[in-house]
Amino acid sequence: MASNTSGTTQNPSYSQFACIGSGFSAICLGAQLQRWYGITDVYFFEKLSNLGGTWFANQYPGAACDIPAALYSLSFELHDDWTALMPPWKEIWEYLKGVADKYNLTSKITFNATVEKCEWINETGRWRLTIHRNNTNDPQQDNVFFHECQFLFSAAGFFNEPRDLDIPGLETFKGPVAHSSRWRHEIDLRDKNVVVIGNGCTGTQIVPAILPIAKRVTHLTRSKHYFFDRHHDQKARYLLRQLPGGLWLERFLIFLRSENNFRGFFMTKLSARFRRSQRAESLGYIRATAPQKYHSLLTPDFEVNCKRRIFDTGYLSSLHSPNLTLTNQTPARILPDGIEFTSGETIPADVLILANGFKVYRYHATIPVLGRNGTSLAQHFDKFGGPAAYNCTAMHGFPNFFLIVGPNSLQGHTSVIMAAENSVNFALRVLRPILTNVHKKGSSIVEIRQEAEEQDVALLQAALKKTIFFSGCKAWYLHDKGNGEQYNGTTYPFSQAWFWWRCLFPTWADWEFSVSGLASLLPAFRLSECCVNC
Structure with a gap:
């Protein structure tokens, strides 16, 4: 990626895809773009000095995964050499680094780069990113540059901003x-x-x-x-892996056990x-x-x-x-x-x-993303009373923009990596008509309809009201809307199997496709339901 290394770069660099962050979600995006479409024109902007997101930031003594690694991994990159059922952070990080290297993604990451603003440019149908690149050796050599992209993804994650300690002194x-x-x-x-x-x-x-x-x-x-208890049968794990498809079988059995816990919500x-x-x-x-x-x-x-x-x-x-x-x-x-x-x-x-946690609830709103008419994520969320998105991924007024592990993506019973992979796959399915020009109308912009998002969010919030979270729980999942009513913009009220199914088949009537540069002159059109296999 071409970019100046000092001062301010006025001429923006460009890539078809850009992503904020370089953790599991981002690496999944980069890999799936190649696997599904052969697309390598993607760049990642990471505020830390190395890839990995949570698994690079959290290097405290004893740091380890608390979900079996067979499930806390990408389905298309199963690993047969975990040293433990729930391995330490370094092992998770090395796995992620290996996936990034396999798909040649490391060279596409700009490290020590803080995304200060993302702004939708309606005239060009592009996102413009303002990025502050930190020179860790000499702050005087910090620089700001611009980057533009057609499709923007945020993989910033929930757990990136430490919570302030509420003890004086x-x-x-x-x-x-x-x-x-x-x-x-x-x-x-x-x-x-x-x-x-x-x-x-x-x-x-x-x-x-x-x-x-x-x-x-x-x-x-x-x-x-x-x-x-983290009990597990090491002998059973070994025997499973000797069978044809043993890694898949182990993953599937762990998935079933995790989904079984969902019935307690x-x-x-x-x-x-x-x-x-x-x-x-x-x-x-x-x-x-x-x-x-x-x-x-x-x-x-x-x-x-x-x-x-x-x-x-x-x-x-x-x-x-x-x-x-x-x-x-x-x-x-x-x-x-x-x-x-x-x-x-x-x-x-x-x-x-x-070890007092993170500023989880408003993390999405702190992402400096401005959609149509300069609307920020915080302003968009305020309309609902908290973080909200269609299928946890897309928002009206933010064309060609997708959140990976967005609002209401988390579940207390299973692997968040499954949610991340499902979100990525969903977004790439929605983009397929554009990336393959399947409808031959030259569209380059896709946006969720306002009524579709509102209906989806209302359905999700209504389902959450029937879960354990609204039984008097006091947890960071919940937020006071200011009127005494609680709002949950964090957890998902359905099973991960259902989320996978929803992500498998986009509802095309919920989406509007248009042509960049001419969006204000040409009416938006919707794909028919017959395009379900696009």
Whole structure:
């Protein structure tokens, strides 16, 4: 890609496809473009110094996948050499790097590049990106350049902006502070009093990993979670892989088991019965594994599936360690050398590790994308009361633009990589009439109809009202719309199998196709339903 390396580039570079981010979703897009259409004219803009997204950013001690890797991988690039059912981050990253190299995508990524704005140019039918390229060696050599594309994808992900710590006094702390997604490898934990704040999936991976190193670890809990054993039969996995198609069979069996858990998300008698069995299993495991003195701190007082379940990586057994303290006391403020609680008690701290999550809810709105008439994503979402998109992927007023793992894409029971791959495949199916010129009308722009998006979002939100999330759960999935009503722009209310099916067959009547440059003069037309096999 041609671009100036100093100052501001006024003449934009161009590619047919452009993508924000370089994690799983982006690599999937680049690979599928080649596999389906033989298209290699795509560029990626990554704000970090290497590819991988979440799996490059999160290098904290103990970082690992919490979904079986056989399912947490791309269906067209199965891997037969995972060292564990849920492998460490480095193994996931190496897998992703291998896929990127196989499809020659690494050379198409601009690293240390922050996309400052994406603007739809109606006259040309293109997206123009304003990109700030950071020179990590000399900030004075930073530069801004422009890039244009016909089709724009966002693969920025949910978990990229650390949540601010809501405890006063952080700026007074004298020791090092590290957020899990901004891990500082230079921090020496040996002979240190370490305080870990946050006890979700991340915090419970960090604690057992640093216990053998630190002098003392204090873990501040803010909520309770359902823990499950990561049990698996290594011999069964080995035998499966000896069979013809064994990798596919293993993936399919894990998928079926994951989908089975989906039945516990509804407010029905059958779902309630399933949740009771899951609760009994989890509490039995907690009581058998954790010290009795901590049982009250670990036993949830809400229903299973209100929050993401945690597959134990040795955290519960680590609570027996004499150099670990688990507490749910409320911090009043951070001191230069410790933490003071509202009770007046203080504890020493040499290092603070923040595992307090991310600014998940409004992440889409922070993407600087301006559609027709300069409408931003935030303004578009405000019309619905929160993040929303047709089939979690497309929005009216944002032509030729697709979100991968967009609003309502997440599910607490299965792999997000499946959702990402389904989203990519859906977008590329929608684009097929343009990319293959199947209707011979020369269209170059596609946009979801407003009424189609509104109807789809209304249906999805109505379905969510019937799930466990609206039973009184307090989780980051939910957002207060400001009128006392809660909105869920995060989770998907149907099974992943249903999402796959929806992505397999686009409803062509919901889409409008037009010609760039002439869109204001020619009426938009819709593909007929007979084009379902396009």
